[in-house]
Amino acid sequence: MWIPKNAAEVEAAANAGDREETASFDGKRELPRHPRQNAGLAVDVAAMATDGGVLLYGLGEDDDQRLTVLAPFTLAGAADKVDQIVSTSLAEVPYIVLKDTATTENPAVGYLAVIVPQSAGAPHQVIVRR
Numbered sequence: 145m146w147i148p149k150n151a152a153e154v155e156a157a158a159n160a161g162d163r164e165e166t167a168s169f170d171g172k173r174e175l176p177r178h179p180r181q182n183a184g185l186a187v188d189v190a191a192m193a194t195d196g197g198v199l200l201y202g203l204g205e206d207d208d209q210r211l212t213v214l215a216p217f218t219l220a221g222a223a224d225k226v227d228q229i230v231s232t233s234l235a236e237v238p239y240i241v242l243k244d245t246a247t248t249e250n251p252a253v254g255y256l257a258v259i260v261p262q263s264a265g266a267p268h269q270v271i272v273r274r
Contacts, residue, residue, distance in 0.1 A: 145169060147198055147257055151245045154255050155214060158203055163211040168197035171211040173204025175222060175256075176229070185226065186233035186270045189260055193238040196262035201226075202255035216253040219244045226258055235269040 145168045148154045157163045165171060170192075176182050188199055201222070204213035223242040231237050239261060246254040 145196060145198055147243070147259060148200065148245060148255070151216070151247045151254050154200070154203060154245065155247075158212050158214050161210050161212045163203070165205075165209075165211065166197075168192070168195060170197070170199050171203040171205065172199055172201045173213060173215045174217060175201055175225060182229045182233055183270060183272045185229050186272060189230050189238060189240065189258065190234055190266075190268040190270055192258075192260035193263040193268050194266045197260050199258040199260070200255060201258070216247050216250075216255060218252060219246060219254050219256065220252065222256050226256065233270060233272045235271050236265045238263045238265065238268050 170188060176185055192199065202216050203211050204215050206212045223244055226242060230240055241259040243257040243259060244254055
């Protein structure tokens with residue numbers, strides 16, 4: 145399971161075009177913008193909890209569905225938002241680790257990795273509607 149160490153590693157992977165979405169890794173261009181989109185994040189975390197995995201926000205797909213689109217976003221409050229969505233959207237809340245990595249050009253923006261270890265309580269039930 146790939147967990148980027150820093151923003152430069154995310155950017156190098158995007159430029160190389162060699163990262164693919166798998167059962168244990170998923171790139172997401174952005175965090176949910178509206179509360180009705182929170183269920184999608186919850187579904188992704190619940191799916192990753194079965195075997196463990198990483199959701200990386202700020203890295204999206206191009207037209208060929210390759211993870212080459214860099215979309216760094218404002219990091220302030222992002223980890224708290226994800227933590228709140230997970231804790232209120234899943235029955236038996238899985239353990240997650242949130243790791244943000246700032247860009248070198250602007251430390252206020254960057255990428256957020258949601259690391260979901262394999263959970264003994266899986267499968268986790270999503271309790272919010274889509």
